[in-house]
Amino acid sequence: MHSTPLLHDDYQRIVRRAHDNLASLTVPETSGPGVRPAVLESWNRSLGRLRDPGGVRVRMAYEADQLAEVRRRHPFHSIMGLLQSHLIEPAKEAGLLVALGDEQGRLLWVEGERAVRNRAESMGFVPGTDWSEDVMGTSAPGLALRSRTAVQISQAEHFSAEVHSWSCSAVPVTHPLTGQVLGIIDVTGGDDAVSSIVLPLLNSTAQAAGAGLSKLYTPDSGGLSPVGTGDGAYLEVTGARPQLSSPDGTRITLSGRHAEILLLLACNPDGISNAGLADRLWALGGSEVTVRAEIARLRRTIDHLGDLHLDARPYRLRGDIDSDVERTHRGLAQGDVETALNFYQGQVLPDSDAPGVREIGAELQALIRESLLQNGTWQQLWRYAGLAEAREDSEVLMSVLRLAPPEAPERNAAVVRLEALGY
Template sequence: MTTQPTAHANPWIALHPGDDVVSLARRVSSAHQSFVDSAGADGVRTVVLDSWQRSRSNGVDPDRSSGVSSLSGSELEQYRSTHPMALIRPVIRKLLVEDAADTGLLVAITDAHGRLLWVEGDTAAKDRAVGINFTEGADWSEDSVGTNAPGTSIALDHCVQIFGAEHFSRTVHDWSCSAAPVHDPVSGRILGAIDITGGPRVAVPEVLSLIRATVAAAESELRFHVLNASPLDRRPPRLEVLGSRPALVRAGERIALSRRHAEILLLLLDHPEGLGAEHIAMLLDEGVLDPVTIRAEVSRLRKILGSDVLGSRPYRLLAAMDSDIGDVRAGLDRGDVRSAVAHYAGPVLPSSDAPGVYRVREELRARVQAALLRSADTDLLRRWTSSVDGREDLSAWTAYLGSLDPRSSLYAQVRARIALLDRELRG
């Protein structure tokens, strides 16, 4: 017989005292099947049902194999070696991992996007977890694999337990997990999550208490590192939008940004006075986007940046932020064309067709081109004409030709290229 949780029971806990594990597992499995078939479900916690609904809205397939691999090998090693969560790994190992051998339990550390940085613990459990790709480098965000403790704890910014069939993906129904987010002690932003994964006993209240105590110790360790940080560690965050891989670099950590988040940050950086949701929507899609959608995106972005960096009413940056665009502009402003070109790694967010981004992209490209033409520097013009922006830039090719010795073989090659471009332009 199953004792139903009282109305005042902690909603973040999966197994309450008095619950019959077998009966609860049967009831939750039936509710999951009902939700998948008809989107209706009785007998599950509201926090789980809400997560299932988000998972379905995000297009997660409950029958798909879980854990999408996103980083591996040297790329993973480099990423996690400079990640802030690496600072607290010794604390987590001492409090959780050292006692996890031969227990059937796994201890996982994620980044702020739900990517698994480290998975340690029982060897047999690690081998089993390979079957669901619960492995280092895999993406276990709620957006990617649906309801799971580390991904959902990050999505909700709260500790949570997920028991068996409460997972949205059926491939994970044999597992249970408890997780809690870890925060930057200064900004309050989420840095990642700590998770314990295993069998049903992982979903009892005592495990969640253990996770929360470990998070408290980890955040205390982070606070110590912040107080003793070098000036280099306290540099402003840096936005990188030149080229096809937008990112935010902070305290040595390179955080990949979605195109939409990169667009919004670029617009806010370009409008220090701030922008309303309606204005951002117009700059992104000429008013077609719903301001409600913008508010939701900014809310997600605030979880990455922290409330001390991104303000509201209007949306604006509250702290200094560097950027690769700023480096190019600074070089142009002081007449250092070589520095500007060295920092110009490619067009601004080349895959974006947002009007506000297009204006920034074209303004920067035109400034760099004009400076190059004035410089008549052979080496810089050679680099520009071999770049994405300069391959069909007839003005730059003409200037390049004018900087060459007419007797050189390169002169003839450049003249031939100009002739070809001229014919193509004439149609």
């Protein structure tokens, strides 16, 4: 990955020398070349609260029995598929860790290769721990939440000496309509964690996450409340985790087969015969008996969601239902690429082999890609390039290079990807 001034030997020597002075509660002068001002300010605050950088101790905010429930209630749980495809999977492939935390800096998930997670445990970087500035001093998660901006912290810039062999980048996730901080996403590892391409990746992920969460939650005086879906049910099938929501905000995680059936019926409002549904679900080996069994199970799943129910002969959805597929199509039909991109979270049911689903997905993917190439801004193209289906799309990456201003850090990230593709 591309180098950064934060890792240059001269700068790190200055930082280490300055950090050594912290043991005597002395913050170095800021005149002349030296430690970055934002880091110095954080060191000052950390000294005031924690005193000794050698005495920082990890604090467990949630024990294992509490953590599962806290995760389930946090908004990130609802968009984990998006976070996996945009950030966690590419970071894991690069040997980096991704941490997802709440708005107070408490880590809820730490994802990455087992060997890297094992090493991170030695500094207490594990789910359930508090990495706010108040507890751990200067770090990317804590400082990003404090400053409400994207932050990179390299090696000895950390307040705690135990963390000096690591570097990290972090950005807060905010609700796009209100600016309320919903959580923090962080990339931690060796030098690559503060490379020039990490912040653009984090920023695009945070933007996509905020857009996704704005559809699911509205801020209120007590925190976040689920968004109802109007008068009908709402089906989400783009991305990794299919869900069905009721008008009151109740959400059901769907099995792959049930998501396939609901999508096919939602896209065919006049209904589909038993044989026709079997043909759309299985290329070979499907049977009408199996279809009837799946329909019976699906009825039990959805019978309490508003007025939604299934008719037979032909199979037809009754009641008001909308979907991210339909909303993406409507946005594209109206020439509103931004709205379409907000609803499109990735390939339609990416694990599905059902012929009818693959046809729906291929059509939508081709439409949104072509619309972005023809009418999208470079920011929209870069967001699309964060999806698994477009990460190695050279035409999309070339368009980012063509449209983005020279100073945009996303250009560097696009160049790195193109170089990896042999361009």
